[in-house]
Amino acid sequence: MRLAEQLEVRTGEPVNAARISAGGVELEVPTGARRYDGAVLACPAVISACILGDQVDQVLPWLGEVAYSPEVRVYAARPSAEDAALGIHLVPPTPVFSVEMYSGRRGAWGACPPDWQWALVCASGPDSAELIQMPAEEARRALWARARSVAPELFPLEEAAVVHDIRWEHAIPQLPAGHYTRLAAYERRPPVVLAGDWTYHACVEGAVRSGELAAAAFGQA
Numbered sequence: 552m553r554l555a556e557q558l559e560v561r562t563g564e565p566v567n568a569a570r571i572s573a574g575g576v577e578l579e580v581p582t583g584a585r586r587y588d589g590a591v592l593a594c595p596a597v598i599s600a601c602i603l604g605d606q607v608d609q610v611l612p613w614l615g616e617v618a619y620s621p622e623v624r625v626y627a628a629r630p631s632a633e634d635a636a637l638g639i640h641l642v643p644p645t646p647v648f649s650v651e652m653y654s655g656r657r658g659a660w661g662a663c664p665p666d667w668q669w670a671l672v673c674a675s676g677p678d679s680a681e682l683i684q685m686p687a688e689e690a691r692r693a694l695w696a697r698a699r700s701v702a703p704e705l706f707p708l709e710e711a712a713v714v715h716d717i718r719w720e721h722a723i724p725q726l727p728a729g730h731y732t733r734l735a736a737y738e739r740r741p742p743v744v745l746a747g748d749w750t751y752h753a754c755v756e757g758a759v760r761s762g763e764l765a766a767a768a769f770g771q772a
């Protein structure tokens with residue numbers, strides 16, 4: 552955070568393309584093109600491959616081959632002072648992967664008032680692949696109905712005052728046998744260096760470590 556305070560941080564500005572040229576890289580963003588000495592692409596591998604386009608071979612020829620598992624979830628909350636403490640985690644194949652419903656006073660994902668209840672329903676990886684193809688509202692209703700077939704005490708979606716669809720297309724990198732062998736041969740060479748959990752381990756710490764390795768490739772400022 553302290554480092555970010557010294558930098559110009561731009562959010563909500565997706566990079567559409569990166570063009571590598573002698574001594575730098577030009578990033579194409581919705582407001583135009585910007586030139587930098589170097590760039591770390593820390594997106595899901597398939598997105599970094601799209602950003603690099605026909606220059607992908609200069610960076611990592613197999614970048615676009617990293618496959619991802621999607622993740623579909625529905626979060627909902629309703630005003631209700633009634634206590635609730637329900638946590639069901641299943642081993643797929645099952646109608647859902649997990650159902651959680653708690654009173655806000657027992658703690659919550661994010662902020663939930665103590666006199667409300669919140670619920671989170673998660674689909675399995677294979678079901679997420681099917682649900683993410685559906686329109687969000689249809690997927691939401693299908694997933695919630697499956698959850699209520701497993702946990703009838705889950706409140707009806709119609710009673711929710713807050714509903715949030717979580718639809719991550721590139722949620723979890725699938726790192727098959729051989730991934731780390733070919734990754735070991737990857738040389739982090741500026742001006743464009745790759746980072747992200749898929750370059751280290753598929754977890755938050757892996758993502759952080761990948762950023763450290765990418766930064767090290769640029770040497771000390």
Ligand SMILES: Cc1cc2nc3c(=O)[nH]c(=O)nc-3n(C[C@H](O)[C@H](O)[C@H](O)COP(=O)(O)OP(=O)(O)OC[C@H]3O[C@@H](n4cnc5c(N)ncnc54)[C@H](O)[C@@H]3O)c2cc1C
Nearest residue numbers: 565566593594595598622722723747748753754755756758
């Ligand atoms: C459901 C779920 C639960 C998890 N639970 C845990 C856990 O308990 N513990 C744990 O350690 N890990 C967990 N993980 C894994 C962890 O979340 C990931 O490993 C980590 O977030 C990966 O970080 P990352 O920076 O590589 O990628 P991401 O977090 O995916 O970040 C990539 C970023 O790139 C941005 N981006 C995409 N396209 C563009 C573009 N064109 N231009 C600019 N930016 C772009 C995205 O907006 C995003 O901010 C979980 C993952 C999932 C899906």
